[in-house]
Amino acid sequence: MNSSFLLVILYLLEGDGSSINASFVNVESRSASQEKATVLHDILSSSKDVTLLESSCFKSKLSFSSFNHQYEDTLYFNYRMTLAADEAVITSSETxxxxxxxxEMAALEGIESYCVKSTQHMK
Structure with a gap:
């Protein structure tokens, strides 16, 4: 699906250090994003092992694989993410x-970004 909106969920997992985890949901509209965000917020906030940092909808043509639950042998993908106003810019990082x-290089140019890990790969 090459959607026009992307729901980005950033969270911390208990026992995972300071790594920011990200989940992505491709949606067709801002209203669909808000509906999914409400459902996911309720699920995540009910878990004692999850600290929800942000859940926002952004314009994006990026597409991600479906969410996979995290297990010990789960493969993670690293991304650098810049969330600016209404748009998410996400690039894959090797490590x-x-x-x-x-x-750090982006910060020298005044660009605030996040390093996140996800079980979802960018298509």
Whole structure:
């Protein structure tokens, strides 16, 4: 699906250090994003192991695979994410270290970004 909106959910998991986790939901409209955000917020906020940081809808042509629950042997993908006003700019990073270096380089240009990990891969 090549949607025009992307619901971005950022959260911390208990016992996962300071790594920011991200989940992505491709949707066709802002109202669909808000509906999904409400459902996911209720699910995540009921878990004692999850700290919800942000749940927002952005314009984006990016597409992600379906969400996979996290297990010990789960493969993670690293992304550098810039959330500006109404648009999400997300780029793939080879490793967490590479993402941090990219993040620091962007900060020198005054761009605030996040390094996140996700079980979802960018299509």
């Amino acid at each position: 967490k270290i590479a993402c941090i270096i990219e993040q």
